[in-house]
Amino acid sequence: MARISRKNGHAQRSLTTPKYDANNIVLDKTYGAFADLRRELADSKTAVAERTERLQNFAHCADPQRAWLLLEDYLERLSLSRKDFAGEGWWPRLLSAHGTARLEETALLFLRANRPLPTELAPHANFQRLAELEQAEREQKLIEQLESWLLPPAPAHLDSPRATLRVACETLPLVDQPNLRSLAVQFVVLRPRTGERNRTLGEIIELTTRAAHEQELFSSEDWQFIQWLAETYGGRSVNGEPRLLTGGELLQWLARWGHSHRLECNGGATRLAFYGELAELTPHLERTTPGLSFTHRLKLPGGQDCSLEQAQFFGGLPSLTLVGQSFYILRNPPPPALLNQWAKQPAFPVKKLSHRLLTHLRNNGSGDGADCDQL
Numbered sequence: 001m002a003r004i005s006r007k008n009g010h011a012q013r014s015l016t017t018p019k020y021d022a023n024n025i026v027l028d029k030t031y032g033a034f035a036d037l038r039r040e041l042a043d044s045k046t047a048v049a050e051r052t053e054r055l056q057n058f059a060h061c062a063d064p065q066r067a068w069l070l071l072e073d074y075l076e077r078l079s080l081s082r083k084d085f086a087g088e089g090w091w092p093r094l095l096s097a098h099g100t101a102r103l104e105e106t107a108l109l110f111l112r113a114n115r116p117l118p119t120e121l122a123p124h125a126n127f128q129r130l131a132e133l134e135q136a137e138r139e140q141k142l143i144e145q146l147e148s149w150l151l152p153p154a155p156a157h158l159d160s161p162r163a164t165l166r167v168a169c170e171t172l173p174l175v176d177q178p179n180l181r182s183l184a185v186q187f188v189v190l191r192p193r194t195g196e197r198n199r200t201l202g203e204i205i206e207l208t209t210r211a212a213h214e215q216e217l218f219s220s221e222d223w224q225f226i227q228w229l230a231e232t233y234g235g236r237s238v239n240g241e242p243r244l245l246t247g248g249e250l251l252q253w254l255a256r257w258g259h260s261h262r263l264e265c266n267g268g269a270t271r272l273a274f275y276g277e278l279a280e281l282t283p284h285l286e287r288t289t290p291g292l293s294f295t296h297r298l299k300l301p302g303g304q305d306c307s308l309e310q311a312q313f314f315g316g317l318p319s320l321t322l323v324g325q326s327f328y329i330l331r332n333p334p335p336p337a338l339l340n341q342w343a344k345q346p347a348f349p350v351k352k353l354s355h356r357l358l359t360h361l362r363n364n365g366s367g368d369g370a371d372c373d374q375l
Contacts, residue, residue, distance in 0.1 A: 051077055052120040059102045064095055078118060085113050163217040164190045165225065169265045169272060171312055177336060179343035180315040183245040200240040205230045225262065247316020254327050270325045277301045279321055279328035283361060295347040308346040313339055
């Protein structure tokens with residue numbers, strides 16, 4: 001068989017821009033707003049008359065096979081073919097219409113394919129119906145997205161998962177504010193042959209590039225988490241160190257995974273949880289050996305409270321606190337510098353407080369068995 005020479009540098013026809021599109025692109029770039037007028041002037045009356053005749057024959061043809069040939073002839077005169085119009089549902093719509101309605105459907109075919117209308121099809125363009133069809137398509141896509149969200153597809157696993165992903169968490173002090181914390185996240189992948197190995201965030205994201213192979217190994221829950229990491233950090237630069245989460249980034253993790261027991265702590269002995277609840281710092285007076293001391297208590301949802309020594313406060317905004325294994329958003333938090341100092345020294349002798357602050361505490365009343373009138 002004779003070999004096809006490729007020395008001329010031209011690509012195959014299927015990969016090139018159709019002549020009809022190329023001509024219209026040149027007209028749009030050259031004449032701008034006057035492109036439609038220049039397009040009409042460029043068409044000879046003979047060519048327009050011939051295409052109009054083909055269109056009329058196509059519009060009133062009842063035989064599907066002959067109508068198909070007439071449409072092919074019309075498109076060929078425009079240097080187009082049926083393959084230049086994507087989709088498979090447009091041909092039944094053209095056949096179901098007849099006469100002027102078929103010409104309107106043909107004009108819609110050009111408009112939905114983002115191709116300029118030929119001169120003979122311009123009078124049949126129905127832009128109102130085009131807007132209605134586009135609106136219906138947007139609504140249909142929205143319904144499909146809603147359906148995929150509420151009714152996700154069933155996992156395609158035929159066998160039990162052969163790899164698992166664990167998220168090991170540890171609270172670490174911040175470098176510049178050592179009394180505030182960050183949540184260090186490390187990814188641990190367990191495979192039957194290699195056992196448990198720590199993987200960096202970049203290595204976990206790289207798994208999605210081999211999705212056809214790797215997705216079969218993990219459970220659907222693990223793969224959903226891997227895809228979330230790829231969507232969240234795919235465009236960022238990541239290093240090989242554990243991910244340190246504070247402020248908004250930590251809240252993003254907790255809001256997405258705090259209810260699923262995905263975040264492990266203390267070697268998997270506990271699971272960190274977050275249910276969108278708020279905690280509040282309230283002034284408190286307590287009796288000590290030297291006398292009254294001023295401190296704060298952390299008021300949790302449900303009315304119970306705890307001391308500041310029982311909580312871990314995290315850096316960044318919004319302020320988050322960890323009590324036991326549950327995270328809470330801190331309502332009306334103090335500045336980070338003050339919160340950092342409180343975590344180190346939660347109580348102060350009352351005698352060191354200013355007169356203004358003492359008056360405020362007396363008027364508002366606070367304490368556990370302490371008489372605020374003594375202030």
